[in-house]
Amino acid sequence: MLEDPALDRTYAALADPTRRALIVALRAGGARITDLAAPFPMTFAGVSRHVGVLEAAGLVQRERRGREHWVALRPDALETAERWIREQTEFWSSRADALAARLERSRREPEA
Template sequence: MTTASSLDRTFTALADPTRRAILARLAEGPRNVGDLARPFDMSLPAVSRHLSVLEGAGLIRRERRAQERVCSLAPGGLEDAAQWVERMRAFWEARFDALERHLNETKGKGGRHGRRRR
């Protein structure tokens, strides 16, 4: 079961463009922290804080290999968020379909859309 706090952590992590860029780079394969930090104009500790947020949200994994820390995408890290988004998409799609049917029925009866003019 997905908790609100786990979804909050996921969406908070995804809200930052730097963290999304880090995830995009990790989609190409595992990387060490130095490689991940290279394209960003920020300190290694700042990148490490971003990685901590991503790890706390369950989106990445960090492991120590010899003298370096290697990051990779966590399998299924976005699964809960994807399921939530799909439920919301289905909800709104059903509502818009109902609205479209209503508007088409009203149009077929010669009704007008929008406000009445006085």
């Protein structure tokens, strides 16, 4: 069985819609957690916990500037997850293409 704890943390972090929304919000650039929390119907502490999960997965980095915590996206961290999906897609696409070709050949061949 293939085990990759970093990949597991990435997909677990991305499984939550709030965390995905935080990642989308960070595409515009780094932001204070206070600003990130504003549009969400939850406490600052709740958003901070979500940021902590993203941080543990390596998807964001947090920097403390005085009393404020700033968060920035680490887009390179998504590359491993993207690569895994691409490998699976390529594998299954090639299998589906081979099956389609075989079915087409069998359709064209006269029955024995």
